[in-house]
Amino acid sequence: MARLEDIFENVSGKDLVLLGNEAIARGIVEAGVAGVFTYPGTPSSEIPNTLHAAQPILKKIGYELYLEWSTNEAVALEAAYGFSLLGHRSIFVCKHVGLNVAADPFMTLVNAGVIGGLVLIVAEDPNMHSSQNEQDNRWYTKISNAPMFEPSDAREAKSMIIDAFRVSEKYQVPVILRTLTRISHSRVDVPLDPIIFPEFRQTIAIEIDPRRFVCVPSTARQNKQRMLQIVKDISNYLAESPWNRVEMGTDHKFAFIACGSAYIYLKEVLHKLGLNYPILKLGVSHPFPKKKVSQFLKQCSTSTIVVVEEADDVLETFVKKLAFETGFQNKIIGRREGITPSYGELTVRKLWNGFLNGMEITRPPEEATQKSSEVELIFSRPPVLCPGCPHRATFFALNKAVPRRHRLVSTDIGCYTLGVAPPLSAGHVCICMGSSLGIASGLTHSPGLKDPVVSIIGDSTFWHTGLPGLANAVYNKSNLMLLVVDNSATAMTGFQPNPSSFVSHSSIQSLAIEDAVRGLGVEFMATIDAYNPKESIKIMKEAINHEGVSVIVSKGECVIQYNRREGLPKDTYYIETDRCVGCYACVHMIACPAIMWSDRITTEEGKPVPVIDQSLCTRCGLCKEVCPYNVIVKRDAEEVIGE
Amino acid sequence: MEYQIFLAGVGGQGILSVTDILCNSALEMGFKIRGSETHGMSQRGGSVFSNVRFGEVYAPLIMERDSDVLLAFEPIEALRYAQYVKPEGICLVNTHPIPSPSFTLTKSSYPDLESIISALKSFCSDIISFDATQLATDLGMPIIQNIIMLGALSAIPGLPLTVDSLKSALKKQFKVKHFSLNLKAFETGRKTYQTITA
Numbered sequence: 001m002a003r004l005e006d007i008f009e010n011v012s013g014k015d016l017v018l019l020g021n022e023a024i025a026r027g028i029v030e031a032g033v034a035g036v037f038t039y040p041g042t043p044s045s046e047i048p049n050t051l052h053a054a055q056p057i058l059k060k061i062g063y064e065l066y067l068e069w070s071t072n073e074a075v076a077l078e079a080a081y082g083f084s085l086l087g088h089r090s091i092f093v094c095k096h097v098g099l100n101v102a103a104d105p106f107m108t109l110v111n112a113g114v115i116g117g118l119v120l121i122v123a124e125d126p127n128m129h130s131s132q133n134e135q136d137n138r139w140y141t142k143i144s145n146a147p148m149f150e151p152s153d154a155r156e157a158k159s160m161i162i163d164a165f166r167v168s169e170k171y172q173v174p175v176i177l178r179t180l181t182r183i184s185h186s187r188v189d190v191p192l193d194p195i196i197f198p199e200f201r202q203t204i205a206i207e208i209d210p211r212r213f214v215c216v217p218s219t220a221r222q223n224k225q226r227m228l229q230i231v232k233d234i235s236n237y238l239a240e241s242p243w244n245r246v247e248m249g250t251d252h253k254f255a256f257i258a259c260g261s262a263y264i265y266l267k268e269v270l271h272k273l274g275l276n277y278p279i280l281k282l283g284v285s286h287p288f289p290k291k292k293v294s295q296f297l298k299q300c301s302t303s304t305i306v307v308v309e310e311a312d313d314v315l316e317t318f319v320k321k322l323a324f325e326t327g328f329q330n331k332i333i334g335r336r337e338g339i340t341p342s343y344g345e346l347t348v349r350k351l352w353n354g355f356l357n358g359m360e361i362t363r364p365p366e367e368a369t370q371k372s373s374e375v376e377l378i379f380s381r382p383p384v385l386c387p388g389c390p391h392r393a394t395f396f397a398l399n400k401a402v403p404r405r406h407r408l409v410s411t412d413i414g415c416y417t418l419g420v421a422p423p424l425s426a427g428h429v430c431i432c433m434g435s436s437l438g439i440a441s442g443l444t445h446s447p448g449l450k451d452p453v454v455s456i457i458g459d460s461t462f463w464h465t466g467l468p469g470l471a472n473a474v475y476n477k478s479n480l481m482l483l484v485v486d487n488s489a490t491a492m493t494g495f496q497p498n499p500s501s502f503v504s505h506s507s508i509q510s511l512a513i514e515d516a517v518r519g520l521g522v523e524f525m526a527t528i529d530a531y532n533p534k535e536s537i538k539i540m541k542e543a544i545n546h547e548g549v550s551v552i553v554s555k556g557e558c559v560i561q562y563n564r565r566e567g568l569p570k571d572t573y574y575i576e577t578d579r580c581v582g583c584y585a586c587v588h589m590i591a592c593p594a595i596m597w598s599d600r601i602t603t604e605e606g607k608p609v610p611v612i613d614q615s616l617c618t619r620c621g622l623c624k625e626v627c628p629y630n631v632i633v634k635r636d637a638e639e640v641i642g643e
Numbered sequence: 644m645e646y647q648i649f650l651a652g653v654g655g656q657g658i659l660s661v662t663d664i665l666c667n668s669a670l671e672m673g674f675k676i677r678g679s680e681t682h683g684m685s686q687r688g689g690s691v692f693s694n695v696r697f698g699e700v701y702a703p704l705i706m707e708r709d710s711d712v713l714l715a716f717e718p719i720e721a722l723r724y725a726q727y728v729k730p731e732g733i734c735l736v737n738t739h740p741i742p743s744p745s746f747t748l749t750k751s752s753y754p755d756l757e758s759i760i761s762a763l764k765s766f767c768s769d770i771i772s773f774d775a776t777q778l779a780t781d782l783g784m785p786i787i788q789n790i791i792m793l794g795a796l797s798a799i800p801g802l803p804l805t806v807d808s809l810k811s812a813l814k815k816q817f818k819v820k821h822f823s824l825n826l827k828a829f830e831t832g833r834k835t836y837q838t839i840t841a
């Protein structure tokens with residue numbers, strides 16, 4: 001990734017190769033944004049991460065940026081809205097499901113409108129590389145009426161930001177910018193444009209008119225009408241926008257309409273095939289550019305129209321509706337004809353194959369199918385809990401205290417979701433962030449429940465949407481044990497600060513999960529040290545027998561975060577292989593990636609012996625606690641590695 | 644013209660660092676650049692890839708059977724992504740194996756290297772393989788195997804990136820005190836390729 005000094009250099013015209021999200025971060029300061037409000041989530045996280053890391057550099061050139069790690073997306077959007085009400089440009093960043101969390105404020109604030117520009121950068125994840133669902137957020141534009149910019153690549157994403165603000169401010173509406181994994185996590189060469197410094201208009205009193213912003217029914221009715229008029233006005237304004245443009249072609253058998261990310265795949269396939277057809281490229285497909293599309297349909301009245309889009313068939317639906325209204329006679333093909341897939345991400349091959357369905361063209365080079373003998377060689381490398389992860393230690397204790405076969409575990413989203421895999425098997429259900437507590441509560445009140453119910457939640461998720469679920473469980477007298485796996489980090493998404501995460505400077509006061517739990521009137525609350533399983537097991541046994549809500553806060557800092565700051569501990573752990581009896585408790589109970597089979601040593605009976613790979617071990621010592629024969633010992637690391 | 648390099652390996656092997664260097668070298672040479680890489684859930688230890696495409700390119704991903712080079716930092720990762728290399732392309736493999744934690748639970752062991760290489764041959768015939776991690780260890784720093792692999796890549800005939808532009812990108816990538824060792828690693832990789840193909 002590029003150096004921050006380069007990304008935020010106060011120059012223009014220079015070319016850099018940037019990660020998509022770095023380009024978007026640069027675009028944010030090229031638009032003079034004064035406030036950024038976010039909750040992290042892949043594939044959006046590097047946008048705020050980059051800006052956060054660059055704050056000192058920006059400050060040096062006189063750019064004051066307020067960046068807030070909000071506790072969840074709803075709060076983040078509300079805070080961004082408040083910021084905009086005093087006339088400042090603000091940005092909200094989240095992953096696609098974040099907009100669901102923020103949907104309630106979103107649906108109404110669109111109608112009330114903004115004062116300072118407000119742009120929502122929402123990152124989708126087709127194919128669910130790091131997500132729990134696949135969702136096409138273009139539908140949000142249809143139910144909210146908010147305009148949406150849909151860049152085809154990271155270069156466009158960067159330059160669309162300032163235009164999105166122009167629209168937002170001219171029409172006083174929030175605007176969405178849609179990015180996705182293959183834009184956010186792409187690399188592109190991008191030219192830098194000038195940085196615009198935010199203007200703080202402190203002296204101008206801005207009127208926040210309650211007749212518009214207090215959304216009681218009478219106001220809300222006016223606001224809805226206002227919004228419908230604005231959609232029309234924006235349509236007219238964008239009719240001449242360069243983001244929606246026609247590229248003429250030399251052949252006319254087909255004519256393409258493509259939006260957002262699909263455009264580049266279309267260009268690539270046509271280029272590979274040496275074909276040249278007209279293309280209507282849409283960068284803003286909501287408000288639906290009726291004029292542009294009907295002109296194009298008229299121009300191409302003898303062509304078969306091919307709609308190319310990634311994710312759902314949103315564009316196609318509206319093109320077909322318009323074609324019906326305008327009496328277009330020719331064929332329009334798209335999803336039903338298999339041009340683009342209805343799930344997963346679009347790729348060059350998928351689109352090329354799609355074209356085989358409707359067009360006579362050469363086939364792509366045959367895909368090499370792997371023979372079964374080759375497939376057998378390839379083992380999987382799924383993401384796993386890291387060596388030394390405190391979650392592993394907590395789940396080991398849980399398995400000892402509350403046997404796996406006699407419990408129901410409602411877990412949540414974070415690194416600890418990986419604990420669902422055997423042998424830890426800590427989880428039966430996980431839907432979305434914060435769902436662990438609501439689901440657990442429901443389970444406890446279901447007639448016929450025999451087993452104890454355990455809920456698991458991470459620290460960041462606790463603050464995100466765990467609190468209302470906990471209040472609900474206490475209030476409704478659910479009989480459950482909540483394990484807060486507090487690793488002092490938002491680890492899964494890359495260590496963004498959260499209210500109780502580790503802070504190195506004393507100027508920031510972190511909040512204690514225990515205080516919140518106590519404040520909610522939980523009667524049984526205990527704090528445990530994740531790396532002390534003996535003690536943990538004892539307390540968990542008590543907690544699970546407690547009638548009502550019990551909460552255990554299991555503390556153990558994320559080992560990556562800890563070791564980055566403090567370095568590896570001096571002492572490591574070592575299996576005295578000559579004493580190992582081959583019971584395999586260490587392997588079968590904790591599955592630490594640093595423990596593997598020796599290819600040289602066996603027990604007296606010839607059984608294979610586990611060894612610790614010192615290059616992977618982070619020296620947490622959990623394996624020593626697990627070994628029933630005490631053959632895993634603590635030793636000076638230098639000595640062990642020396643051997 | 645278009646040229647494509649598919650990089651494959653295991654999280655933590657420095658794939659993104661090599662991606663940076665390739666991109667900066669291509670930028671210096673005035674190419675249009677598009678690429679895509681893994682971030683997010685595949686943490687340390689997961690299988691990761693990165694695509695670098697330059698020239699007349701639009702999409703961020705390399706199509707199957709289309710890459711000029713498969714630069715693999717680990718043998719099984721080479722096989723996992725082998726379908727991306729062109730039949731007439733080149734496959735550069737670091738033969739140093741990295742086992743997976745899943746072995747421990749299933750008690751299986753790392754597949755035999757010969758079988759991996761022979762399986763690779765059904766995807767592309769030009770396979771250059773050597774233990775870059777060993778060479779890096781000999782230089783005193785096992786993790787710079789990635790730069791040894793980059794050095795080997797630099798020797799591929801027809802690579803549109805010049806050695807000068809690669810070296811200047813290399814210089815940009817590392818702090819002054821690490822540069823000379825990385826340069827050595829680069830030269831070692833380059834020589835190794837030349838020796839193997841001589």
Ligand SMILES: Cc1ncc(C[n+]2csc(CCOP(=O)(O)OP(=O)(O)O)c2C)c(N)n1
Nearest residue numbers: 041413414415458459460461489490491492
């Ligand atoms: C609504 C929503 N926002 C963001 C995310 C992305 N996300 C997945 S896990 C996670 C953080 C979890 O942190 P924490 O609960 O502290 O667990 P850890 O990963 O540290 O174990 C985030 C932000 C999401 N899945 N859903």
